[in-house]
Amino acid sequence: MRALVVIDMQEKYLDEYDDGLLKSINRKIRLAHEEEDVSIVYVKNVGVTGSRAGYELSDGLLLVSNLVYEKDEPSAFSSKAFTDKIKCLKATELELVGVDGSSCIAKTAMDAIKYGYKTKIVKSCVGARDEKIYEKVLEELEEAGVTVLSSGSGK
Template sequence: MEILLVIDIQQKYMNSYDPNLLERVNVRIHEAIASDMPVVYVRNVGKLENEDKYVLAEGLDVVSEFVFAKRWPSAFSSEEFVQFIERLKVDTINMVGVDGRCCVARTAHGAVKRGYKVRIYLDSVAAKNDNFYLKELPEMRDAGVEIIAD
């Protein structure tokens, strides 16, 4: 089973990225719905006492109740997320979100190490530091991540 994983599209972060990113992520969400692909969200929540400050972005199409909190860059740091995708028998994870160099990249590497097929949609991923991100892309590709450029 395939899922679309939406990583850290949160109000707190959106001012750091292209204003059209949210629209492109929403397009991917609706493509997933049209393909009967579950849409799963992870959000970084930082320190426990600040969790309520880390809400999903205004305007993000939240089309499922599958929302998981993580405290570290990789989505695989959330035990609830890991258990959820194991129950679904996920084999392919399609990724969109921020930050491409950190949370998206760490989740992609973690997924590949766990045996998942991984696709990253470049039009729906953003990074604060493009130089580091562009260096990370070939490393992800070499690790087995499929980079979709359209």
């Protein structure tokens, strides 16, 4: 069972990334939604204060499930509800998209590997504020066992 994990696609952050990112992620969500054995899970940051104001998912984000979880640390696995749901779904493979590639995506990927999930990052569907740092982080993630896909068409 595969889960597409959409991380931090929130109004608060999207101005910092390429305009095409949301479009690429929506295309990936649409493709994943057409597959039978893929769950789509959304994770959003609520900040260190836990305040929800200003942390809404982007109005333009394609929502195809009600599986939305909140986190207050970079890794999605910091949310017990998310961690429990991924276990409940019997997911064995996680595909990560969203922002930021050098932080929340990277931390989630490392935790996913640590917990034994086959983990993929869809590079064309991940935004990063600093490309140089992101490329170095990707190398470290690949060394740890994360698969980096160049586009969202890989399974």
